[in-house]
Amino acid sequence: MHLAALLFVSALFVAAFALDNGVMRTPPMGWLAWERFRCDIDCEHDPKNCISENLFIDMADRLAEDGWRELGYVYVNIDDCWSSMERDEKGRLQPDPKRFPGGIPKLARYMHDRGLKLGIYGDMGTHTCGGYPGTPLDKITIDAQTFADWEVDMFKFDGCYSNATEQEQGYPLMSKALNATGRPIGYSCSWPAYQGGLPPKVNYTQLAKICNLWRNYGDIQDSWDSVLNIIDWFFENQDILIPVAGPGRWNDPDMLIVGDFGLSMDQSRAQMALWAIMAAPLFMSNDLRTISSGARRILQNKIAININQDPMGVQGRRIVKEKSGIEVFWRPLSNNASALVFFSRRSDMPYRYRTSLSRLNYTTGSYKIFDVFSEKTVTLKDSTDFVVSVNPSGVVMWYVSAPAELNLRQFYRGGKLQRSAYDDDENAIPRVFL
Numbered sequence: 001m002h003l004a005a006l007l008f009v010s011a012l013f014v015a016a017f018a019l020d021n022g023v024m025r026t027p028p029m030g031w032l033a034w035e036r037f038r039c040d041i042d043c044e045h046d047p048k049n050c051i052s053e054n055l056f057i058d059m060a061d062r063l064a065e066d067g068w069r070e071l072g073y074v075y076v077n078i079d080d081c082w083s084s085m086e087r088d089e090k091g092r093l094q095p096d097p098k099r100f101p102g103g104i105p106k107l108a109r110y111m112h113d114r115g116l117k118l119g120i121y122g123d124m125g126t127h128t129c130g131g132y133p134g135t136p137l138d139k140i141t142i143d144a145q146t147f148a149d150w151e152v153d154m155f156k157f158d159g160c161y162s163n164a165t166e167q168e169q170g171y172p173l174m175s176k177a178l179n180a181t182g183r184p185i186g187y188s189c190s191w192p193a194y195q196g197g198l199p200p201k202v203n204y205t206q207l208a209k210i211c212n213l214w215r216n217y218g219d220i221q222d223s224w225d226s227v228l229n230i231i232d233w234f235f236e237n238q239d240i241l242i243p244v245a246g247p248g249r250w251n252d253p254d255m256l257i258v259g260d261f262g263l264s265m266d267q268s269r270a271q272m273a274l275w276a277i278m279a280a281p282l283f284m285s286n287d288l289r290t291i292s293s294g295a296r297r298i299l300q301n302k303i304a305i306n307i308n309q310d311p312m313g314v315q316g317r318r319i320v321k322e323k324s325g326i327e328v329f330w331r332p333l334s335n336n337a338s339a340l341v342f343f344s345r346r347s348d349m350p351y352r353y354r355t356s357l358s359r360l361n362y363t364t365g366s367y368k369i370f371d372v373f374s375e376k377t378v379t380l381k382d383s384t385d386f387v388v389s390v391n392p393s394g395v396v397m398w399y400v401s402a403p404a405e406l407n408l409r410q411f412y413r414g415g416k417l418q419r420s421a422y423d424d425d426e427n428a429i430p431r432v433f434l
C-alpha cells in the first residue's frame with residue numbers, strides 16, 4: 001500500500017478515540033498572550049502591554065481588521081495572571097477587577113461579535129505558575145462551570161504546583177467537567193510536558209480521548225535556540241508523536257514567535273514551515289499592533305496555512321537527515337498532495353542541495369510543485385535531479401500536487417498532453433527557483 005494511504009487508514013483508526021466535543025478538527029489558530037506579554041501586571045507604568053482587557057481587545061481588533069481572522073486566526077487566548085488573588089464569595093474564580101473591569105463575559109461577547117473566540121487559562125495545582133489561585137481537584141467542577149457560564153471557547157490547563165497523582169485524576173476530571181457544562185470548549189492539557197512527554201509516563205491514547213491538544217514539551221522562548229531545541233525534540237520522537245495526532249487531537253510544540261525579537265526572516269519562515277509540517281496549533285504570541293510587514297507576510301502565507309490546516313490531519317515527519325546539515329521533512333496531504341520542507345542547519349552560506357523526488361520516496365511520474373515562499377511553480381519528474389538553494393537556518397517549502405496520472409485534467413489542455421518542463425532533457429539538472 002502507498003505510504004500516504006497507509007497513514008490515512010491508521011489516522012482513521014485512531015480517530016475513533018478522539019475527544020468527542022466537535023471542536024478543533026483542524027489545528028486551532030489564533031493568538032496567545034504568554035510568550036510576548038508574560039505576567040506583566042504593571043498597568044500603571046506599562047498600560048499598553050500589561051495583562052488587561054485592553055490588551056485582548058487590541059489584539060481582537062487587529063485580528064478582525066488586518067486580515068488574520070479570514071485566514072483562520074480566531075482564538076484570542078488569555079494566559080496566566082488574569083485572575084484576582086481571591087475567589088469570590090461563591091468560591092468562583094474572578095478576574096482582577098482593576099485590569100478586567102468589564103469581566104470575562106464582556107470580553108467573550110466582544111470576541112463573538114467579531115467572529116472570534118476567547119480562550120482562558122487555569123492550573124491544576126494549588127497555584128498557577130505565576131502564583132494565582134489554582135484549580136485543584138475539589139475546584140474542577142465549579143471552575144469548568146464558571147468558564148462555560150462566561151461563554152469561553154477554549155481552556156488551557158497548566159500543571160504547576162501539582163504532582164503526578166493529582167494530574168492523573170485532574171486532567172480527565174476536567175475533561176468530564178467541561179463536557180458536563182454542555183458547552184463545547186477546546187481543551188489544552190499541559191499534562192505531558194510535566195511528565196517528560198514520552199511513554200510510559202505519558203499515555204497518549206488516553207490524552208487523545210480527553211484533550212484536543214497537549215503541550216508535550218517545555219515553553220518556547222524568544223530565540224532561535226529555543227525553536228531549534230523544540231524542533232529537535234519533536235522530530236527525534238516523531239515515531240511516538242505522529243500516530244497520536246489527528247482531527248480533534250494535536251501535539252502542541254508551543255507558540256509561534258514570528259514577529260518578535262529572536263528570529264531572522266529565514267528562521268521565521270523555518271518556524272512557520274515546520275509548524276505546518278507538524279500539524280501544530282498556530283498560536284502567535286507577538287504584538288499585532290506593531291508587527292513588521294515581513295513577519296506578517298510569513299504568518300499570513302495562505303499555502304503554509306493550508307498545509308497546516310489540511311483536513312486529513314496527518315502530522316508530517318523528517319525523512320532525510322544529511323551529514324551536510326540539510327534535513328528534509330514531508331507531510332502527506334489530502335487529494336494525494338504532499339508538502340516538503342528543505343531545512344538547513346548550516347551557518348555558512350546558501351547550500352545547494354541536490355536530490356530528486358524519487359530519492360524522497362516519490363514514485364510515478366511528474367509532479368506540479370508550488371514554492372510556498374517564492375510563489376513560483378515548476379513541474380518535476382520523479383527521476384529528475386534538481387538543486388534547491390537553502391539559506392542558513394532557513395527553509396525551502398514546497399506544496400507538491402498529486403502526480404500527473406492521478407490528476408490528468410490538469411495536464412490535458414486543448415486535447416493535448418502538456419509535457420513537463422524537463423521531460424526532454426534527462427541530463428539537465430534543473431536549478432529550481434534559484
Ligand SMILES: *[C@@H]1O[C@H](CO)[C@@H](O)[C@H](O)[C@H]1NC(C)=O
Binds near residue numbers: 020182
Ligand atoms: C460530551 O460527550 C459526549 C460523549 O462523548 C458527546 O457526544 C458530546 O458531544 C459531548 N459534549 C460536549 C459539550 O463536549
Ligand SMILES: *[C@@H]1O[C@H](CO)[C@@H](O)[C@H](O)[C@H]1NC(C)=O
Binds near residue numbers: 163164165166
Ligand atoms: C500528591 O499530593 C497529594 C496532596 O494533594 C499528596 O497527598 C500525595 O501524597 C502526593 N503524591 C505524591 C506522589 O507526591
Ligand SMILES: *[C@@H]1O[C@H](CO)[C@@H](O)[C@H](O)[C@H]1NC(C)=O
Binds near residue numbers: 203205206209
Ligand atoms: C492508556 O490509556 C488507555 C485509554 O485510557 C488504556 O486503555 C490503556 O490501558 C492505557 N495504557 C497504559 C499502558 O496504561
